[in-house]
Every structure is written in C-alpha cells, then in structure tokens.
Amino acid sequence: MPALPRPAHGPGSRYTARAATTRTRPPTPGRGMADIVALTRRLTPRDRWLAALLHEHRVLTAPQITRLAYDSTRSTQRRLRTLHQYTVLDSFRPLVQTGSAPEHYTLGPAGAAVLAAIAGLDPATIGWRPTSTGRIAYSPTLGHDLGVNDLLTHLAARARHTLGTGLALWISEHSAARRWGDIVRPDAYAHWQDTTQARGEYRLPFFLEYDTGSQTLARVEAKLAGYAAFTTATGSSPALLVHTRTASRDLALRRRLAAAARELNLAVATSSADFTTNTPWGAWWAPLEPAARRTTLTGLAAHWPHLTPAAGLDPTDADTPLTLPVPPLPPPNGPES
Known part of the structure; x- marks a missing residue:
C-alpha cells in the first residue's frame, strides 16, 4: 500500500x-x-x-x-x-x-x-x-485525540444497550475552542444523562481534560484557574473530569490538584484508564474531596446537584449546520447497509 x-x-x-x-x-x-x-x-x-x-x-x-x-x-x-x-x-x-x-x-x-x-x-x-x-x-496529538474519542464513544454507545443512559451532547475540542477558547480549552465537553433511576433524571455536564502524562503536574494545575474564570464569567458550572493513563498518575494528580480545586470551588473528579477500561460510566470516578469514594457518573451528578450546563451552547446567527453539535448516535436507519 x-x-x-x-x-x-x-x-x-x-x-x-x-x-x-x-x-x-x-x-x-x-x-x-x-x-x-x-x-x-x-x-x-x-x-x-x-x-x-x-x-x-x-x-x-x-x-x-x-x-x-x-x-x-x-x-x-x-x-x-x-x-x-x-x-x-x-x-x-x-x-x-x-x-x-x-x-x-x-x-x-x-x-x-x-x-x-x-x-x-x-x-x-x-x-x-x-x-x-x-x-x-x-x-x-493523534494518540491523545484517539484516547478522547475512545472514552466518549464508550459513553455515547451506552445508550444503545441501556435505554435512558448515555451522552445527550458531545462537543469536540475544536468546537469547544470556538465557543470558549478565550477562557478555557477543554479536550471535549459533554452531557451524561441517566433517566433510569427511580429518584428521577440525572444529568452531568462536564468538561474533559484527557491527561496522557506528557504535561507536568504544575501545568495541569494551572488549567484550573481557567475553569474557575469560566464559572465566574458565565455563571454556569459544569464539572471538570480529569482522565489519565494510570492509577499512579491519577494519585499524583489528586495530590497536586486537591487544594487548588477546593480554593477555586470547582467540582473536579479524576479517574484513569486502569479503572475505566471499556466501562467509563462505572464507579471509577473520585471527587477531589477529603475521603471521597469512587462513584459512577450518575453518582457524581447526584453528588453535585448544583451543576449547570456551560453557557454558550445555544445556536447563534454565526452558526451553520456544520458548527452545531452532531448527535452522538446515528438516526434510525432500518436494515444495516
């Protein structure tokens, strides 16, 4: 070839x-x-x-x-x-x-x-x-980009097997930069939803930082100030999920980020590929809080009921059909072809 x-x-x-x-x-x-x-x-x-x-x-x-x-x-x-x-x-x-x-x-x-x-x-x-x-x-950045997409395609595909759960929204890094790049540049933005719970519907709006270990802990910590500025500037408060490669890197990030997340009043949770594998919606996410236990994405939504979707998602006159979010799953298509 x-x-x-x-x-x-x-x-x-x-x-x-x-x-x-x-x-x-x-x-x-x-x-x-x-x-x-x-x-x-x-x-x-x-x-x-x-x-x-x-x-x-x-x-x-x-x-x-x-x-x-x-x-x-x-x-x-x-x-x-x-x-x-x-x-x-x-x-x-x-x-x-x-x-x-x-x-x-x-x-x-x-x-x-x-x-x-x-x-x-x-x-x-x-x-x-x-x-x-x-x-x-x-x-x-090919490996990084594929890692982001792998994590989020697992979350999106959850709805194909368990109705009422999955991603209601998934925005790429470059689309997020177009909307909020003057304040934050996440690797993705998404909404996890779960309507299967007897106590009601849960939604977790979140920014994703997909950490491959190539950046210093100090550089990752510095990003938190941007997310705090976003909350102040827009009045909206999505969670920040930090996903990394290994459990040891996850522990190092938690030790480095905990104080800053608390001072900035950010809802931050971490996990790693050692935990999430092919079920990233599961009980693998730990809030950056003292004695926090790992929980599911639905558990994070219940733990942080004050979270609100990011501002700037509504269509504007500057949008075209190709700048609007693409549904995470395809439309019904009948027999496969």
Whole structure:
C-alpha cells in the first residue's frame, strides 16, 4: 500500500512519529466529485451522520464506529469499504511496533462536498483540505485525540444497550475552542444523562481534560484557574473530569490538584484508564474531596446537584449546520447497509 505523504508544513511536518498507509481505491468511473447529487442519493441518513461526526471529531477507528453505529464488525467493514470507494471517507492505518492498528477513518473529499452542499456552503469554507488526512495521520496529538474519542464513544454507545443512559451532547475540542477558547480549552465537553433511576433524571455536564502524562503536574494545575474564570464569567458550572493513563498518575494528580480545586470551588473528579477500561460510566470516578469514594457518573451528578450546563451552547446567527453539535448516535436507519 502506498505511503501517505507527510505534510510540507503545519502539524506533523517536523515529526517522523508513526508512518501511515492508505488503502487504494479501485477504479470506479462515475463515482467522482462530478456527481455529488447522484452520490447523495446513495447515502443513508447514517452515512451522512458519520460524515458529519468525522467532520466534528476528525478521526475515528473502525472499532469506535462499530461501537456507535453498527451491530457487528462485518457490517461496519462492508459499509466503510463502500464509503471509502465513494471517497466519502478517507482512511489510514498507522504502523505500530507490534501487531496491527485498526483502520482509522477521516472525512474524504466527496464527504466534505456532500456536507457543504447540504449546509448550502462552499466546500472551501468548511475547513477540509486534500492534505487533511495526512495531517491527522502524522499529527503528534493523534494518540491523545484517539484516547478522547475512545472514552466518549464508550459513553455515547451506552445508550444503545441501556435505554435512558448515555451522552445527550458531545462537543469536540475544536468546537469547544470556538465557543470558549478565550477562557478555557477543554479536550471535549459533554452531557451524561441517566433517566433510569427511580429518584428521577440525572444529568452531568462536564468538561474533559484527557491527561496522557506528557504535561507536568504544575501545568495541569494551572488549567484550573481557567475553569474557575469560566464559572465566574458565565455563571454556569459544569464539572471538570480529569482522565489519565494510570492509577499512579491519577494519585499524583489528586495530590497536586486537591487544594487548588477546593480554593477555586470547582467540582473536579479524576479517574484513569486502569479503572475505566471499556466501562467509563462505572464507579471509577473520585471527587477531589477529603475521603471521597469512587462513584459512577450518575453518582457524581447526584453528588453535585448544583451543576449547570456551560453557557454558550445555544445556536447563534454565526452558526451553520456544520458548527452545531452532531448527535452522538446515528438516526434510525432500518436494515444495516
């Protein structure tokens, strides 16, 4: 398979990092960019949702897409292969030291054109470029971005198996920066909801800081001042969830952040991949409070009843259909295709 070209400048241009390869497309006359209208008729609502989701979150692996939208790996592979051939999606597979990485999917040229047409926009204005996939593949933040998406796709997919629980809202890092970047720049913003409890409905609005251990404890602590400033400036008070790689890093963060969180009156909880694995909604989150026990996301919502969603979520005249939040799960699609 041919090597994916490294960008000449910008993210990834100075890094060798992990090389990537891209699958070739068979020659399919008549499926090029010239006939977007005909392509649109071939796409299901779930296909268009997936294109919008990749525009929002940049990159998802095949297992993450299966988790959100399909009932089997075979169904996922069959549809993604078709969408790749239509150039709705691009894909690459990073080279890893052992084993093989799953296929990674990004928005392709036809997908960008379809989204722009649906939104009534010029394709050049939606931020997609022919070099987009290469920049993502060689980005030094690829592992971090995939970690964020893995955590949140697990939370979103919970609703497919337990009705009444899951993510009601999921906003990416770049969308959060567009809304609140002058004050805070979280790795994601989301609403966890649980309507299965006998005592009522619980909702946990939260900012996510996904810590890979690459930043010093002091730098992580410095971010808390921004979240306190956000609460003061907007009058809204989401929780701050800090997720890290290991239990030892989690303990170090708790020791470093506890005093600052208390002084700034922030609702902060921490956990790590050693606890959450593939059930991050479970009893793995510990508030930064003395003698706090680990609890579920629903337990955090009950523990902090004063929390309110972040200000700035309502649509404005500056929004377009492509800057509004994308539903975390696809629309009903009938039989899988």
